[in-house]
Amino acid sequence: MNQSSLTTVSFWAGALLPLVYVPILITGINSTSQFGLLVALLALNVAALVLGHEYPETRPR
Template sequence: MSLGSTLTAVAFWLGTLLPVVYIPVVIAGLDSLARLTLFVGLLGLNVVALALGRDYPETRSREVSVSTSRSETDDPTGSR
């Protein structure tokens, strides 16, 4: 797994799971500047994570096909 695909995977899952953190922040209320800043910061982080992780399923399937094709060519006897 390359660094780029690792970053894509981490960003994808962060973007997917980060909205769970919104729940306690919203329930606690956005009545102070600190909580509002936290909420806006979480939203911004979520947008960045979703943008960086948008190609995750594509990079994952590409790696699987590359590793499959490598294992097929690595077998010198041709037996499978």
């Protein structure tokens, strides 16, 4: 995977991952494992946003 592909995938993952939070928050955080899942998703989202922040500049024109 080249740099622009990684940036593109990271950008879209960062943009779409918050949609996964909704069912977790609607059903409630009733256990440590659900809380751990939410924290892991938040960390993954932050990493994706950092890696994908240059997406518009790396798109081929």
